[in-house]
């Protein structure tokens with residue numbers, strides 16, 4: 234949430250956003266209130282999808298957030314070629330690592346990626362992986378043994394497949 238606010242403070246307004254592993258939808262709801270954006274919230278757990286659908290109604294952001302049952306960026310309702318200005322993934326290290334390539338492929342030129350749900354060691358590893366993908370660390374947060382990263386795409390890797 235703090236890294237999302239960093240973007241707001243820098244007056245960066247991502248137009249297309251995807252929240253991968255939305256859980257209760259808390260990050261999507263916050264982003265819908267902060268940015269004039271179109272937001273997609275996905276989760277591979279049907280109960281989380283139902284919970285998010287309920288919560289966007291309660292929080293009056295239903296017109297800005299679409300919610301789908303999907304594993305990562307793959308799902309019937311998702312355009313596999315869609316480009317997002319911001320991808321947020323507060324999931325665990327293993328799924329993040331597995332999804333990293335698809336995140337880069339679907340990140341718009343100069344798009345942002347917020348990754349969290351990582352312990353400090355994993356945060357360090359992910360920083361190294363991010364470099365290989367042409368991502369730059371813009372900011373980060375550490376709390377107890379938890380870390381999160383705000384990354385920006387700097388190199389266009391068209392050859393990813």
Ligand SMILES: C[S@@+](CC[C@H](N)C(=O)[O-])C[C@H]1O[C@@H](n2cnc3c(N)ncnc32)[C@H](O)[C@@H]1O
Nearest residue numbers: 254255256276277278281303304305323324328
């Ligand atoms: C730690 S919870 C975080 C929930 C929410 N983003 C938040 O910040 O409160 C992680 C969520 O990611 C979902 N998840 C894990 N792997 C996923 C994947 N490959 N694709 C979609 N959702 C996934 C889980 O079902 C769970 O709801």
